Amino acid sequence: MLYNEPNPLETRVLTKRFGIPNSEKAEVYVANGGYQAFLKATGMPPEKIIEEVKVSNLRGRGGAGFPTGLKWSFVPRTSPKPKYLICNADESEPGTCKDRLLMEYDPHQLIEGMLIGGLAVDSHKGYIYIRGEYRYLITMMEHAIDDAYAHGWLGKNIQGTGFDFDLYVHTGAGAYECGEETALLDSIEGKRGVPRMKPPFPAVAGAWGCPTLLNNVETYSAVPNIIRDGGAAFAALGTPKNGGTRLVCLSGHVNKPGVYEIPLGYPMLEFIEKFGGGVRGGKKLKAVIPGGSSCPVLTASECDIIMDYDTLAKAGSMLGSGGMVVIDEDTCMVKAALRIMRFYAHESCGWCVPCREGTTWLRKMLQRFHDGMGQASDIPIIGQVSKNMLGRTFCALGDAAAMPTISIVEKFREEFEAHLDGRPCPYEHKPAMALA
Amino acid sequence: MTFSPALEARFAKLLTIYPEGRQRSAVVPMLMYAQDEVGCVTRELVEEVARRCGVQPMQVDEVIGYYSMLHTKPLGKYHIQVCTNISCLLTGGEELYEHAKKTLGIGNKEVTPDGLFSLEEVECMGACSWAPAVEVNYDFHHHVTCEKLDRLIEDLRKLK
Numbered sequence: 320m321l322y323n324e325p326n327p328l329e330t331r332v333l334t335k336r337f338g339i340p341n342s343e344k345a346e347v348y349v350a351n352g353g354y355q356a357f358l359k360a361t362g363m364p365p366e367k368i369i370e371e372v373k374v375s376n377l378r379g380r381g382g383a384g385f386p387t388g389l390k391w392s393f394v395p396r397t398s399p400k401p402k403y404l405i406c407n408a409d410e411s412e413p414g415t416c417k418d419r420l421l422m423e424y425d426p427h428q429l430i431e432g433m434l435i436g437g438l439a440v441d442s443h444k445g446y447i448y449i450r451g452e453y454r455y456l457i458t459m460m461e462h463a464i465d466d467a468y469a470h471g472w473l474g475k476n477i478q479g480t481g482f483d484f485d486l487y488v489h490t491g492a493g494a495y496e497c498g499e500e501t502a503l504l505d506s507i508e509g510k511r512g513v514p515r516m517k518p519p520f521p522a523v524a525g526a527w528g529c530p531t532l533l534n535n536v537e538t539y540s541a542v543p544n545i546i547r548d549g550g551a552a553f554a555a556l557g558t559p560k561n562g563g564t565r566l567v568c569l570s571g572h573v574n575k576p577g578v579y580e581i582p583l584g585y586p587m588l589e590f591i592e593k594f595g596g597g598v599r600g601g602k603k604l605k606a607v608i609p610g611g612s613s614c615p616v617l618t619a620s621e622c623d624i625i626m627d628y629d630t631l632a633k634a635g636s637m638l639g640s641g642g643m644v645v646i647d648e649d650t651c652m653v654k655a656a657l658r659i660m661r662f663y664a665h666e667s668c669g670w671c672v673p674c675r676e677g678t679t680w681l682r683k684m685l686q687r688f689h690d691g692m693g694q695a696s697d698i699p700i701i702g703q704v705s706k707n708m709l710g711r712t713f714c715a716l717g718d719a720a721a722m723p724t725i726s727i728v729e730k731f732r733e734e735f736e737a738h739l740d741g742r743p744c745p746y747e748h749k750p751a752m753a754l755a
Numbered sequence: 756m757t758f759s760p761a762l763e764a765r766f767a768k769l770l771t772i773y774p775e776g777r778q779r780s781a782v783v784p785m786l787m788y789a790q791d792e793v794g795c796v797t798r799e800l801v802e803e804v805a806r807r808c809g810v811q812p813m814q815v816d817e818v819i820g821y822y823s824m825l826h827t828k829p830l831g832k833y834h835i836q837v838c839t840n841i842s843c844l845l846t847g848g849e850e851l852y853e854h855a856k857k858t859l860g861i862g863n864k865e866v867t868p869d870g871l872f873s874l875e876e877v878e879c880m881g882a883c884s885w886a887p888a889v890e891v892n893y894d895f896h897h898h899v900t901c902e903k904l905d906r907l908i909e910d911l912r913k914l915k
Contacts, residue, residue, distance in 0.1 A: 323884060411880075413841045413879035414841060416883045416884050451822075453881065495878065510818065512821065576886070608841070642883060646845065
């Protein structure tokens with residue numbers, strides 16, 4: 320059973336097989352058009368595979384939105400070192416719950432995407448790094464992999480093509496930071512998940528010092544569709560430079576929260592209305608976090624835009640990981656900022672000072688504010704400390720903590736002012752409970 | 756230390772899936788699977804995993820402090836994890852967590868005296884579109900209300 324009703328307005332490309340029973344069986348996947356793209360790709364030169372992915376305008380679905388084909392072309396396929404393929408299934412950006420569905424309802428689509436990635440960069444070994452909380456998915460993915468081996472879709476000389484590929488599952492153990500690609504690499508090597516200095520980028524020196532292709536679950540899952548129907552067809556679904564569809568995880572104050580697949584470029588307000596059934600209880604929209612908690616928030620008046628990477632960037636935010644959180648008029652934005660900061664302070668790995676100290680102090684300041692003990696002079700300091708983290712850390716966690724905070728302070732300053740002088744939170748009947 | 760045949764088989768496989776000489780990679784997965792059987796990450800387990808992976812016990816200790824799902828103290832038989840991150844917060848996750856504290860009579864990361872339940876306020880666990888969410892051990896529960904949580908706890912009590 321699916322977690323939420325699909326919407327007839329969806330453009331189902333990656334999710335078209337969702338709901339077919341026994342999805343972990345390779346033969347079910349094959350009976351529904353699966354593994355044909357892999358067979359097609361075995362007849363293509365690797366450059367042509369990468370070219371198709373480039374033409375598709377597929378961009379990384381994990382959050383950064385980097386062009387996938389370009390990333391693939393960075394892996395030195397003639398390197399004498401072994402090359403590894405890693406799938407980032409450490410889905411932990413607050414607001415995001417789509418990779419879960421791709422693994423649960425169509426695990427072989429992911430396997431096929433990784434096989435094609437293996438052909439493209441001459442890799443013969445892959446790992447799917449799944450967050451520890453998703454234990455049931457680790458089991459399901461292992462069943463799917465076992466079945467793929469049993470039916471000759473993994474292992475030696477796959478389907479007589481001469482191509483070998485082994486695929487394994489690696490469990491995470493609860494750390495948001497490990498979703499950052501270089502921290503994930505340290506984690507898979509058995510260490511604390513601490514980000515690495517870049518360059519060198521993982522494409523050149525990744526897992527165990529070898530060239531590594533690392534993509535998100537949704538990114539790999541898009542690939543079989545691109546190879547089967549051609550990159551141009553996938554690109555045509557979206558907007559220029561923003562190809563295809565993506566799974567948007569709608570949550571928060573909407574009537575019908577859920578994960579829906581829509582083409583890039585879909586209008587945001589229309590999405591909230593037609594898919595989400597509008598804001599709950601007929602209330603007014605106050606703000607939207609467009610792509611996971613690390614994205615700058617948009618006020619209601621800024622939401623009349625289409626959803627693709629470039630438009631969101633122009634609006635001062637990000638499409639991120641597709642975790643769209645809708646916030647209604649009765650929500651305290653100071654509390655929202657505090658909760659987001661509590662998360663980043665908890666998840667900061669402590670490796671670099673601006674993030675470790677910045678997130679902790681910001682959490683304390685926001686807590687004090689929400690408790691009614693803030694001072695007017697704190698408001699600019701919150702913004703200033705956030706800006707001092709921005710771009711000054713090894714990885715994007717510092718930015719992820721800073722960006723939503725800066726936007727909330729700038730766009731909802733009056734809500735901070737409403738908490739001044741010992742006044743209780745105007746959105747709660749009683750003074751807020753201590754959270755930290 | 757010896758483990759169940761199923762876990763031994765898993766360990767044996769884990770030691771083969773990483774490149775030659777890179778068995779340190781198996782440390783975290785071994786701890787994750789073993790703590791379910793042992794109850795928590797004990798000193799003995801640390802040394803056993805270190806021995807099997809060919810690393811120093813200190814290298815194992817190093818990761819334990821980092822990963823939030825590795826526990827050095829036993830949890831309750833049913834570990835109730837309530838998410839209060841943004842999507843759950845907006846849909847009542849905080850009230851749910853407060854309710855769970857009252858119902859179970861314990862605070863964050865505490866265990867009931869009978870050892871049946873433990874409680875943890877957790878960060879986003881990837882159930883945002885079906886919030887608020889609770890995970891009991893490894894089972895997800897979506898759209899949880901205070902009443903639903905009470906019923907769940909009652910059912911688990913009966914199961915023992």
